[in-house]
Amino acid sequence: MNIFPTLNIFTKFEEKIVYRFKNNKLIKNIEVIDKNSLERYRKLSMFEIARKTLFIFCANPIVLIFKMSFNVVQMGFDFIKVNVDSTIDMARDLSQNKIIKMCETYLISRIDLVKYLIEDIICIVRAPFYALALQLACPFSLLFPNQTRRVIAKIEKSWNYNMNVRFDFKKTKEVTKKSLWQSVIDILYYKKQYIAFYIAPCFQPIGSLKDKNVRSFKNVTN
Numbered sequence: 359m360n361i362f363p364t365l366n367i368f369t370k371f372e373e374k375i376v377y378r379f380k381n382n383k384l385i386k387n388i389e390v391i392d393k394n395s396l397e398r399y400r401k402l403s404m405f406e407i408a409r410k411t412l413f414i415f416c417a418n419p420i421v422l423i424f425k426m427s428f429n430v431v432q433m434g435f436d437f438i439k440v441n442v443d444s445t446i447d448m449a450r451d452l453s454q455n456k457i458i459k460m461c462e463t464y465l466i467s468r469i470d471l472v473k474y475l476i477e478d479i480i481c482i483v484r485a486p487f488y489a490l491a492l493q494l495a496c497p498f499s500l501l502f503p504n505q506t507r508r509v510i511a512k513i514e515k516s517w518n519y520n521m522n523v524r525f526d527f528k529k530t531k532e533v534t535k536k537s538l539w540q541s542v543i544d545i546l547y548y549k550k551q552y553i554a555f556y557i558a559p560c561f562q563p564i565g566s567l568k569d570k571n572v573r574s575f576k577n578v579t580n
Contacts, residue, residue: 369394371504373401377573378565388578389564390504397508397563404503411499411506414492414557421557422489429481435546436474440467488517492557511561518554523562525554 370393377386390399402410444467451460491513499506515521523529545553556562567575 369505369508371399373578374567374575375578376567376575378569379571379573384573391567391575392508392563396567398565398567398569399504399507399563400560402503402507402560407499407503407507410558410560411496411510414510415496417557418489418492418496421555422485425555426482426485429478429485432481432546433475433478436478437471439547440471440474443467485517488513507561510558511563514556514558515562518556521554523554523556523559526556526559527553528559 371390372393373388374391375386376389376398377384379385388401390401391397392399444463447463447467448460451457451463492510495506495509495513498509515523518525565572
């Protein structure tokens with residue numbers, strides 16, 4: 359199974375003036391358009407892209423360690439949670455002489471534990487490959503800034519299980535309205551898969567020329 363997205367490094371980009379509605383107002387922006395997919399990107403200078411990819415290159419190993427460490431903690435948490443919950447349920451079943459239900463509870467808890475541990479191991483194993491892909495992509499921003507930005511965005515989105523950037527932990531309401539520790543416990547306990555962690559959310563597409571709120575667009579004239 360190919361865990362990486364299909365990447366076309368030869369995609370061509372062009373700047374367009376895009377008119378779109380936001381909060382019932384017509385907004386005009388110069389954006390960078392992927393000519394193949396028609397995805398819209400923020401206009402960034404070559405210097406800005408190089409500076410941001412340098413940050414990604416330096417921060418990526420830290421993020422890798424964080425993500426792998428978190429999944430190791432998740433494994434331990436899943437092991438404890440499943441065993442504690444199943445022990446409580448089986449003790450209740452035993453007290454009510456529900457022997458068959460107690461056996462069912464034990465069997466289901468073992469299946470859940472194996473499933474959770476496999477998911478955690480997959481997350482740990484796949485992380486270094488994504489981190490390496492990001493490291494190898496960053497230097498190319500000096501030669502192909504927009505193409506590299508697109509490749510980095512695709513890799514990072516795939517690393518985050520293709521969750522949209524709006525689910526980034528810095529933007530998700532479920533996280534921002536709670537303390538850091540509350541958020542961590544919730545993520546561990548409920549295994550919330552709708553929270554992502556992006557190093558460079560600004561590299562992600564901001565939309566498409568096909569979006570309903572896009573009124574019109576035209577080429578930038580010099």
